[in-house]
Amino acid sequence: MELSRKPKAGAARSGDPYFPAHGNGGYRVEHYDLDIDYKLAANRLGGRAVLTAVADAPLSRFSLDLAGFRVPRVLVDGRPAKFTQSRSPRDGGKLHVTPDRPVVGRFTVDVRYSGNPTPVASRWGGVGWDELTDGALVASQPVGAPSWFPCNDHPSDKATYRIAVTTAARYTVAATGVLTARRRSAGTRTWVYERSEPTASYLVSVQIGRYEKVVVAEGPVPQVAQIPARLTKFAARDLGRHPAIMTTLEGFFGPFPFADYQLVVTDDELDVPIEAQGMSIFGSNHLDGRRTHERLVVHELAHQWFGNSLTIADWSHIWLNEGFATYAEWLWSESSGGRTAAVHAREWHAHVAAGPADLVLADPGVARLFDERVYKRGALVLHALRGRIGDERFFALLRDWTARHRHATVTTAQFVELAGQHAGTDLTAFFTAWLYRPALPGERG
Template structure:
């Protein structure tokens, strides 16, 4: 005899304690198919999203994260659905959908939407779709994805993507994925990208500009740069060692986890570079012909392993992204004949010791997610661990960490557990001091 189950209401909540207004319960997304028509001059976006999702329980309604677009139609499994839009008291904007009948298992949502995309205001500044002087960019970390498509905006809900963007013909479009088609019509071009690897919504990107494509390396991982013509000479020097950087990071962390890598340099200045899945975005100010910002090139590439392939389960664990990417900078410096990782560590340890001891690395709080100490102290943890384990066990740990969690989600606890296995001893006291107490531990003479 079967059980009579009342359909559940999909809670518009996230399990992320830092960003409770983003993410939605009751289902997970398998695939997004996004068809976007974007007109640059009026900043006008018309979109259709086909979202394939799986409901964990029968849902009588569910929610998606979506900014202030006009939504003329929503269909669920081909049937018209009722829907409302709202903004929560905690800042998230929601599209609430009531299907004609409850969904269970796999279902498909079609959302048509139109409007003027704008960044999402946040405590870390505006994030998401933004206009450039001559083009557009997407910088979604951590809550900007709903500024341009309906999604389940939680880092742990990773899906595959097909992104089709139609825009004015003189412009180049780069998007998350591998370019699979390009079509021209009267006055416009359509660019189609596909990302087969599971991807968090904040790592999905679109870049539009007057760019020239420059090959950085042909394979086995195709690496290309999209650059304004005026910056081509400077970029040739600044990005000239990119193939060597890729080779070095693969030696440290294991095989690059995606099918391609795109590096975009906008014609505008940007405060900071931006990582996306299989892509990094830099401002014109990061290209000067003197390799001044090469460490940032390394940092963003390292995020393809740590942050993108290995995505944190929630934002408390952000040191697993930023600490690892920062330590990659120090490793490349040493590998390329610059300052040793030990010299960088001792310098930054002294700087961190001069700052207030009021940050817990494993749980810095939403206001301090992007605090410099998350980056540098995170790198110091790894350097101290390297000293504790020795080089061979340490790099074996990093490669094992990246391989066994490829395209999955990770937590601090899982890294600590795996480190203990590689060390062959209990490291709880070591990690408790570095990760769970605000006081900065010392770097001993045994550390590298």
């Protein structure tokens, strides 16, 4: 006799060790269909989000992450659902939904919402949708996605997207995905982007500004930059080597994981560049006509493999994003006639060794999520591993790593296991010293 499953409530927390209040249990999202109408002068956003999700067991209620919006209506599988909203700063905002009957298997959630989008508060300041002097940007890492759409805000819950943004016609909209349509009507223009590769919510982005399109490379991976008119004069110098950077990184890491690549340069200064799926965002201060910030261009491009295509299963594994992107900087320097990776490694090893030995790379803790040592010590691990197993096996490992987990989620344990397979020897002591102990090993590990 088959026993029926009693419906349960989906958890309103993800269980993430660093951001347990972000993300939700009981279901996973397959696709987001977002329609956004944004009025820049009023900073007013009206949205409709239709989520296609899957529940593995019957759910009597579930939650979405959404911060600071009025929600007049929620439909589940086309039927009105009851809902409540929590605006606690501790969780960034939750939309708790009770459908008229439990859901199981594939179901849809249709949310209408409106309000003035503001960044989600975090220990690093506001993250998410933010106003520019003349436009808007989205910088959601790590927990800012609920600032502009209802979502399951956890890096492991990757989904496909369709994003339609309507705003004043004189502005350009760049968003996550490939541009599939553009329509103009009565002073506004609607831009439609589609992303068919599974994408984490924090990597979904919208950029709005008065931009001019600059073709960086025609192919085989089309590379396009959106740049304020006053800064286009710097593009030939600052982005002139971008096609060569792309080719070089493909040689190290395997084929670029997306159909195209967008660069956006805002007309405002930014403290640091921003990564998004198939896109990188820079501030006006990152273009100067002297290639001063070319290493950052390399770093953000490398994130398309490490962070975007291969997305960490939870935030404790962040070195897999930042260590690899930092090492890409050193590899490009070496390949383009600059300082070798060995020189970079030697300098940064001395720098890190001079500081406190109180960070465990494989689990740095939320307070040190973006600590400089996560980046630099992460790159030092890779350089030491390269020295241990040799170039042929090392770069074969990197290409296998990106191919095997393309558009999936990854953990430190998975990389350690694969590295051991490629090395053909036991690397337990090596990785224990580098990843799980605070003391910095010697340069050669």
